[in-house]
Amino acid sequence: xxxxIDYGMGNLHxxxxxxxxxxxxxxxxxxxxxxxxxxxxxxPGVGSFHDAMxxxxxxxxxxxxKKWAADGRPLLGICLGMQLLFDGSEENKHTExxxxxxxxxxxxxxxTEDGTxxxxxxxxxxxxxxxxxxxxxxxxxxxxxxxFVHSYVIQTxxxxxxxxxxxxxxxxxxxxxxxxxxxxxxxxxxxSTIGMKILENFxxxxxxxxxxxx
Amino acid sequence: MITKRIxxxxxxxxxxxxxxxxxxxxxxAGDPVELSSFYDEQGADExxxxxxxxxxxxxxxxxDVVRETAGTLAIPFTVGGGINTLDDMRTILRAGADKVSLxxxxxxxxxxxxxxxxxxxxxxxVTAIDAKFDEELDSWRIYTHGGRxxxxxxVTEWAREVVRRGSGEILLTSMDQDGAKDGFDLSLTExxxxxxxxxxxxxxxxxxxEHFSRVFSETNADAAxxxxxxxxxxxxxxxVKKHLREEGVRVR
Numbered sequence: 001x002x003x004x005i006d007y008g009m010g011n012l013h014x015x016x017x018x019x020x021x022x023x024x025x026x027x028x029x030x031x032x033x034x035x036x037x038x039x040x041x042x043x044p045g046v047g048s049f050h051d052a053m054x055x056x057x058x059x060x061x062x063x064x065x066k067k068w069a070a071d072g073r074p075l076l077g078i079c080l081g082m083q084l085l086f087d088g089s090e091e092n093k094h095t096e097x098x099x100x101x102x103x104x105x106x107x108x109x110x111x112t113e114d115g116t117x118x119x120x121x122x123x124x125x126x127x128x129x130x131x132x133x134x135x136x137x138x139x140x141x142x143x144x145x146x147x148f149v150h151s152y153v154i155q156t157x158x159x160x161x162x163x164x165x166x167x168x169x170x171x172x173x174x175x176x177x178x179x180x181x182x183x184x185x186x187x188x189x190x191x192s193t194i195g196m197k198i199l200e201n202f203x204x205x206x207x208x209x210x211x212x213x214x
Numbered sequence: 215m216i217t218k219r220i221x222x223x224x225x226x227x228x229x230x231x232x233x234x235x236x237x238x239x240x241x242x243a244g245d246p247v248e249l250s251s252f253y254d255e256q257g258a259d260e261x262x263x264x265x266x267x268x269x270x271x272x273x274x275x276x277x278d279v280v281r282e283t284a285g286t287l288a289i290p291f292t293v294g295g296g297i298n299t300l301d302d303m304r305t306i307l308r309a310g311a312d313k314v315s316l317x318x319x320x321x322x323x324x325x326x327x328x329x330x331x332x333x334x335x336x337x338x339x340v341t342a343i344d345a346k347f348d349e350e351l352d353s354w355r356i357y358t359h360g361g362r363x364x365x366x367x368x369v370t371e372w373a374r375e376v377v378r379r380g381s382g383e384i385l386l387t388s389m390d391q392d393g394a395k396d397g398f399d400l401s402l403t404e405x406x407x408x409x410x411x412x413x414x415x416x417x418x419x420x421x422x423x424e425h426f427s428r429v430f431s432e433t434n435a436d437a438a439x440x441x442x443x444x445x446x447x448x449x450x451x452x453x454v455k456k457h458l459r460e461e462g463v464r465v466r
Contacts, residue, residue, distance in 0.1 A: 013310040017285045047335035049277040110411055119436060121337055123381055123413050125259055125466040126216045143215060149337040149382075150345055151314075167215055190290045190312065192254070 002036030040206030082183030103156030331380025395421025433447020
């Protein structure tokens with residue numbers, strides 16, 4: 001069973017509907033005690049990094065998620081939820097993240113090194129390029145297009161956390177992870193068949209790992 | 215690199231899809247939920263629903279349409295029309311829409327854009343701009359109320375204002391071209407594109423597939439929207455994308 005973390009920042013409906021279509025059992029909750037009963041967690045989210053971290057703290061979810069990740073249990077962050085898995089963001093000068101993955105969210109500069117302006121947010125369908133084609137999240141997934149909407153981009157020195165990336169005037173970490181802490185910058189629930197397959201794969205990772213903790 | 219998006223638009227009235235030619239003379243072209251799945255399968259990159267219901271009942275029906283669509287659709291969709299308050303935005307986004315599009319209400323009270331962007335994030339807030347060329351301004355004037363009411367706004371000034379307030383995307387409709395089927399308004403599209411840093415969706419005037427390749431080769435539009443040519447199967451999303459690929463335009 002997947003627990004979708006409701007902290008007031010996500011489009012929970014579309015994630016839920018996607019899981020329903022895949023027949024992946026799930027529930028929504030903001031209560032850490034209830035979420036603790038799940039076998040895997042999804043951390044959705046759109047909007048402000050700063051607001052998101054504040055809400056996670058207010059609802060007592062931050063410590064819970066940190067313990068969850070430290071125990072090696074499966075966690076999938078989506079969009080802003082993925083960025084929260086990293087060290088922090090330059091939003092509001094500096095906002096501390098959950099710190100599971102090394103890297104930092106920076107605003108797209110909107111202009112290339114040679115001075116060409118480009119659009120921000122990075123919005124629309126962009127192509128994936130696999131860094132770890134054998135990764136469980138990418139099983140049966142082709143290097144096709146997925147749907148992105150974001151103004152901040154993760155910058156990381158640690159290439160090991162890159163499972164797939166994309167290109168928007170710079171390298172955009174698109175699927176990331178270490179151990180069972182995973183994330184997608186794009187919206188799998190909005191990325192047609194490729195996105196649905198990735199969600200399904202996460203469902204499988206969760207289902208297969210279930211016995212470990214019972 | 216990012217691809218150009220093709221966006222069918224569904225004008226919905228009391229739960230049914232209709233399309234106005236030059237904003238008058240509506241025809242009924244089908245069920246929104248069914249049509250959206252059809253477009254998804256055809257390779258549409260995104261969908262826009264414009265609620266043109268006049269009644270309170272019609273608006274409530276729209277929320278059901280959004281909820282039902284969100285349950286079947288695995289691509290993003292935007293809902294516009296009759297969104298006047300933060301509460302309206304919340305209702306539509308909670309029902310499963312990915313973005314809301316603001317038009318008249320944003321002109322009346324531009325703070326609505328800032329409030330929406332602060333609360334839900336810029337990526338959720340599209341501003342729909344209806345523009346018509348105006349001799350006196352020597353530029354395009356912004357109209358509200360479905361193109362019936364002229365405003366004091368010149369198009370680039372308004373476009374900059376909505377972006378400054380946090381709008382993450384602009385849906386730009388040429389009233390001169392809308393329904394005429396002789397192509398997108400390239401000069402309007404490029405003018406607005408050059409004025410702002412957010413994605414611009416060109417709308418109004420698509421009649422044949424070549425109009426899409428023109429708007430992408432001659433302007434920096436990020437997406438192109440059309441309604442009747444898709445609804446009445448004069449061309450299809452599939453055909454348009456095939457044509458764009460042949461013309462060297464990057465598409466999904």
